Every structure is written in structure tokens, then in C-alpha cells.
Amino acid sequence: MAYLNKVMLMGNLGKDAEVRMTQNNKKRVSFSLATTRRFRNPNTGEMQDDTAWHSIVAWDKLAERIEKLGIKKGTPLYVEGRVSYRQWSDPATGQKHNVTEILMDNFEFLAPRHSSSYSGESNDMPAEFGSSTPPPPSANDPDEQLPF
Numbered sequence: 001m002a003y004l005n006k007v008m009l010m011g012n013l014g015k016d017a018e019v020r021m022t023q024n025n026k027k028r029v030s031f032s033l034a035t036t037r038r039f040r041n042p043n044t045g046e047m048q049d050d051t052a053w054h055s056i057v058a059w060d061k062l063a064e065r066i067e068k069l070g071i072k073k074g075t076p077l078y079v080e081g082r083v084s085y086r087q088w089s090d091p092a093t094g095q096k097h098n099v100t101e102i103l104m105d106n107f108e109f110l111a112p113r114h115s116s117s118y119s120g121e122s123n124d125m126p127a128e129f130g131s132s133t134p135p136p137p138s139a140n141d142p143d144e145q146l147p148f
């Protein structure tokens with residue numbers, strides 16, 4: 001039997017990426033990613049947001065790439081990775097802590113919410129690291145309109 005541990009998230013960075021070196025001299029980058037689900041409240045009929053916060057961790061070459069890009073709070077990002085659970089004890093109190101993290105394997109920049117497409121001209125996102133997904137077709141472009 002095959003097993004699968006795969007996570008795909010699209011959201012915004014909740015804080016600037018934090019770079020650290022481990023005792024074994026491995027680079028580790030971490031940041032929080034917010035994903036928001038919008039739904040209609042069945043009791044009031046009003047639209048509501050439910051935001052989930054995810055702890056994202058990248059290692060080694062991927063961590064170096066993120067550090068070089070200097071991604072900042074608010075950056076829209078697509079993240080692929082796997083769920084990791086770990087436990088650690090606080091040396092001062094002996095209290096055990098459980099941590100759930102997404103170990104990132106890949107990422108892509110997304111177009112900001114307020115824009116319809118990403119041109120690669122923003123200072124926040126270099127063109128060579130922009131999303132490889134083409135922007136949606138324009139309703140005003142007759143070549144992009146399909147007859148069905």
C-alpha cells in the first residue's frame with residue numbers, strides 16, 4: 001500500500017521569513033502563512049472569514065533561495081510540502097510542547113489580490129521568481145474568448 005503526505009496551500013505570509021542556522025550548520029527558514037476560507041453564516045446570512053495559520057519551514061537550498069529573495073509579510077504565496085509533527089521539552093520548565101509544521105518542498109509567488117495579473121515589475125517579487133501560472137484570460141480580449 002502506498003502512502004501520501006502532501007500539502008498544498010495558497011495564502012499570505014503572516015510575518016517576514018526568519019532565517020536561522022542549526023548547530024549542525026544547516027540553514028532553516030520559517031514563516032507563518034495565513035489561509036482564509038470565506039463562507040456565509042447559516043444563521044445570519046452574512047459573509048464571514050475563517051483564517052487558519054500554518055507554520056512553514058524550509059531547509060538548505062530552498063531556505064537559501066527564500067533568504068535571497070527576502071520575502072516579506074503579506075506576500076501571496078503557493079506552498080507545497082508535507083505535514084510534520086514533532087515534540088520538544090522546555091529545558092527551564094520540563095513542559096512538553098507539540099508542534100505541527102509544513103516542511104516546504106516547493107513554492108511560487110502569486111499575484112497580489114488587488115491585481116488581476118503579475119507582471120514581474122514589482123520590487124517585492126523579482127520576475128524570475130514569479131508564478132509560472134499564466135494570468136486568467138481577459139474578458140475584453142476576443143482571442144481569449146472560447147466559442148463554447
